[in-house]
Amino acid sequence: MPWQELRIETDSNRAEALSDALFDLSALAVSIEDATAGTADEKPIFGEPGEPVDQMWDHSVVVALFDEGIAPEFIVAAAANAIGLAQPKFTVSTVEEQDWVRLTQSQFDPIRISDRLWITPTWHEAPSGNAINIALDPGLAFGTGSHPTTRLCLKWLDRNIVGGETVLDYGCGSGILAIAARKLGAGATDGVDIDAQAMIASRQNAEQNGVQVDFYLPDAAPHREYDVVVANILTNPLKTLAPLLAGRVHAGGHIALSGILEEQAEEVMAIYGVWFNFLPPAAEEGWVCLSGTRKATE
Structure with a gap:
């Protein structure tokens, strides 16, 4: 009809x-x-x-x-x-x-992040071989791997997770970065988001991918330091959250920040430079991912 x-x-x-x-x-x-x-x-x-x-x-x-x-x-x-x-x-x-379900699904194909890391909707067949696949469907929470900021963070995790690191994904959205960290070999991993809907989506996605991640609203999140903190949000909240996020990274640990336009990179690095030594930004389609190492405490 x-x-x-x-x-x-x-x-x-x-x-x-x-x-x-x-x-x-x-x-x-x-x-x-x-x-x-x-x-x-x-x-x-x-x-x-x-x-x-x-x-x-x-x-x-x-x-x-x-x-x-x-x-x-x-x-x-x-x-x-x-x-x-x-x-x-x-x-x-x-x-x-029309068959709206099939029409919607046809718009989302598997996303190749790197030679070994893929994001695949559940209605597609997962890549074969030794690929690490994250099964993730488009949903109510932000983050399916299609946006440059998410891809930049995933590529950073792919290069930097060696195995066993503790990880905090702040502003976790769909939980994709926390899930990726675990599937890449990270140890205990937490996700934090201000949106209760994100908590539901993240927990469902983690269960779907067979990984253990603990997700929290900000007031319930544990006050601890991590080996790795990744935050894919926006520049203004990143600036506001600088002391909090810096305080979650132990000396020698690493931070990755995205949701930042190229022209905003210097300002964000200047703020976080109090605590971190930064590498040159990684850029894609006008967005950047900033990564740094926590300075030793005096």
């Missing part, structure tokens, strides 16, 4: 209210998009981890999916009237029925 997709133009102040009104009118799904996406006026919006996004696009499109047979003009008029909005511009298109 096909569906009808309504695309309704509005502004940032009305987009969420309009979405709620459409749900009240039995929309099957509603999303908000940038009306200028794909043009020179496209406007990215980001929120720091744990902080809400405090802005939306100036020009938005509310996209609503309805069963076949609804009267689009009535739906749009009723939703607009419910929030005191003049009749907005809208378009209607037909969405044919």
Whole structure:
């Protein structure tokens, strides 16, 4: 059975209210998009981890999916009237029925990190031979190996985990870095994230990969030092967390930081340089991974 997709133009102040009104009118799904996406006026919006996004696009499109047979003009008029909005511009298109699961799965292929390390969705056959494979499906938590920052951290772990190291993955998301560390031979490994959903995803992913990792919300995390600390988050939280993360690495231990744009690398290294001696940054697609060794305490 096909569906009808309504695309309704509005502004940032009305987009969420309009979405709620459409749900009240039995929309099957509603999303908000940038009306200028794909043009020179496209406007990215980001929120720091744990902080809400405090802005939306100036020009938005509310996209609503309805069963076949609804009267689009009535739906749009009723939703607009419910929030005191003049009749907005809208378009209607037909969405044919598809096998959405197979369509989604077809967009995610195995990801080669190195000669021996792969990330493979569970619906694909794992690489043969001596490859170390992380079975991971796209989900609610960040980190599937597709983003350059995740790949940079995985490559760093692949080069630097010798065996038996204690590891802390701070901002663990899906748990991919902690899981990779364990599969590469690390010893006791912990993961920390501010998102309770990440805890669920990480524990499920660790179980799926047959490795033991302990995951914590920040207030419950153990206060201990590690051989290796890896943090793939964003520059602003990395700057704020510098004393905390430095305090989790023992003298001679190693830190790897990512989620950093190339132009931000010097600033981050300057802050962490109080505690660490850094190697030259590793870069990929405009992002960097910074790695350093903890200075000896005096």
